[in-house]
Amino acid sequence: MSSQFGFIDIILLAMFAGFIILRLRNILGRKTGHQGKPMSRYFPRGMETLQDIENNEAIKSGNVDEEAKKQFLKGADIAYEQIITAFAKGDKKSLKSLLGKKMYDDFSEVIDERKKKDHNYETTFIGVKSSKVLEFKKIENIYKVTVNFVSEIITCVKDKNNKVIEGNPDVIKTVNDVWKFSKNMWSQDPTWYLVETSNK
Numbered sequence: 115m116s117s118q119f120g121f122i123d124i125i126l127l128a129m130f131a132g133f134i135i136l137r138l139r140n141i142l143g144r145k146t147g148h149q150g151k152p153m154s155r156y157f158p159r160g161m162e163t164l165q166d167i168e169n170n171e172a173i174k175s176g177n178v179d180e181e182a183k184k185q186f187l188k189g190a191d192i193a194y195e196q197i198i199t200a201f202a203k204g205d206k207k208s209l210k211s212l213l214g215k216k217m218y219d220d221f222s223e224v225i226d227e228r229k230k231k232d233h234n235y236e237t238t239f240i241g242v243k244s245s246k247v248l249e250f251k252k253i254e255n256i257y258k259v260t261v262n263f264v265s266e267i268i269t270c271v272k273d274k275n276n277k278v279i280e281g282n283p284d285v286i287k288t289v290n291d292v293w294k295f296s297k298n299m300w301s302q303d304p305t306w307y308l309v310e311t312s313n314k
Contacts, residue, residue: 242264243265258295258296
């Protein structure tokens with residue numbers, strides 16, 4: 115009788131162990147809300163896809179291949195236009211989501227100064243003629259990419275009486291900008307922020 119119970123006990127234990135293993139496999143194999151999300155391929159939020167540079171070994175080593183540059187520039191061109199347009203409109207909300215803190219403070223200061231003087235900044239963005247990655251740097255966990263943009267823009271500043279005080283509303287101007295974008299490789303935020311600007 116005892117040997118029969120021992121055999122049944124073994125079968126029950128084996129069934130129970132199998133049940134536990136299956137449960138563990140289901141739990142461990144399932145993604146939870148607490149897991150880190152994979153890095154997004156967007157630049158900035160909701161824009162054209164770009165190479166997932168956090169996982170690109172060529173970029174990690176500093177040897178950025180041409181395909182990675184092309185993919186990155188697709189998003190950079192869009193960001194460039196969006197920032198210029200938002201700045202012209204005085205749209206601080208849009209700028210805040212695309213600029214580094216210091217850059218945002220600088221842009222905000224100029225926008226506030228324009229409002230104080232009752233100046234109206236009019237810009238028509240014609241398009242990007244060319245864009246080129248000049249430099250890629252990885253400093254600890256920070257990626258920095260420097261891009262040269264050549265674009266065509268119509269821009270002017272008008273006073274409160276609608277008189278042009280700067281620029282020309284009838285002339286297309288070629289602008290040569292060098293912008294630096296930055297991203298923390300460990301951040302879950304997919305956005306590349308503009309951190310520095312200069313004219314070439």
